[in-house]
Amino acid sequence: MAIRRLALQSMWRLSGEQPQKLRTQWWQQFLEGEFPPALRLELLELVQSSDQPESLAWWQHYRQKAQEQEVWPFATAVLEGGHLEAGRDLFLNRAEIACLRCHQIEGQGGVVGPSLDHLGDRLSAEAILEAILEPNASVTPGYISENVVLHNEEEWVGVVTQQDETTLTLRLATGALKHLPLVDIAERLPSLSAMPEGLMESLKTSEVRDLIAYLKSLKKR
Template sequence: MATRAKIEPSLAVLLQENQPEIQIAAAEMMGSLGITAYNPKLVEILNDSKSPDVRAAMLTTLSTLKYSDMEPIIKLGMNDADENVRARALSLVDGSTLSPTALADVVNVVFEKGSVKEQQQMLRTLSTLPASKTEPILDRLVTRLENKELSPNINLELTEAVDSTKSERLRSRLASSKPKGEGMANFMDALTGGDRQQGARYFYTNSTGQCVRCHAINGRGGEVGPSLTKIGGTLSREQLLQALVEPSARLSPGYGTVMLTLKDGQSVSGILTEESPQELVLKTSEAEPLKVPVARIAKRENLPSSMPPMGYIMSKREIRDVVEFLANLK
């Protein structure tokens, strides 16, 4: 209390300063000491300051001080021209600060003006709120998805948000917009929208996936599996995703065994060393590689890869991040 009594008279002067650092420090001090007397001044600075950092700081302090009229403050922040200010306002959204109408307005702003990361964060926030507030909003977003008006980069977050409502009607509508089938079809939400840095962190450090134990990038890692140094220039995103969730579906030359039944009834098997639309080249017990024209093959069976289907080990979000990381290795 003594500290507060000494500092409070100086705050009005500090808030009038033109230097952003001083205004931000003064606002942070007010928040930490619970000084609410200058809240109207903070709102004024939020409206008038040309510094995005200052505007973001005013948002944070007003929230910390539990300003009584936060709805228009958050909406103002969400309409800011600066992405970082919008992100700060978005971080302040919770079930108690906004009415259903105000929440819907904020969501509309995010999906009209916001970046993909802002939209992903908005959907993660919606996943934590009561279904009574979010179901009408998500209903409209599913309609936009059906009309192909949303980025595929947010598909995973939209699925999670819809699941959080436990609405079978919404789940059914969303499912009708997705690919049907098993395997890859169940992971198409993980195709785009990942975080490249998080993917790199998973690849190099995760003790469950152990990617780096078998695969190397620029010489860092194991040699059990193929090098991934420039894999993003070789495989498409779809192929990278398939390599993670269905590793036996496509064999990397030199790392997988195939069994072939030929049209004349013969059976041959070996390590696939080369593959083209015209022929397969196998390494067998013979000295010379065996070249098999595709036209002679009646049936091909890829023997199981030593790599496990990573969908049983990794979350969809982790898979999406790793796909993003690998797709950028070129």
């Protein structure tokens, strides 16, 4: 695969009729979904960064179409070809995304978000990407946060774990439980998913692909 990636890069540095024909053929295959999935990101990034006239036109049209459809331009290019171990390292150690703060894998991590054990058995790569891009589009039942405003103007955000006749219990982002007397509550509002939006801003496109490779590998052994 590394050799094929190098061949792609080399072809975008060459001039002449034959390289141009080959680039056009590859781009058409990309648009028709026939280009090798594991190399789609490399091809798209070459088109995006190239100053060749045909590549500039291809990227402009492709990006415009993606904007019209309200989809991320790289959405179909990060589903295959990622490095599993690199994705695992991102998940476990990248402070900017802090996945383990909220999610558990094999008993380790937070409990604010749903466990990701066997995630690859439950969700497709497309669904995993959607959860990263739009965490509030579909929230797992039992993990919907509430914003609770008290009469003294304090605000608490967390997942409701229990409520009885006198007390509301929230699980905070830290994992701690907060017990709030119902008589102290002025307002309860639905909150956003505990999973932060804008994760893409902390990751390179290739890192998104690596993260998806790791997450979709989480299956029953």
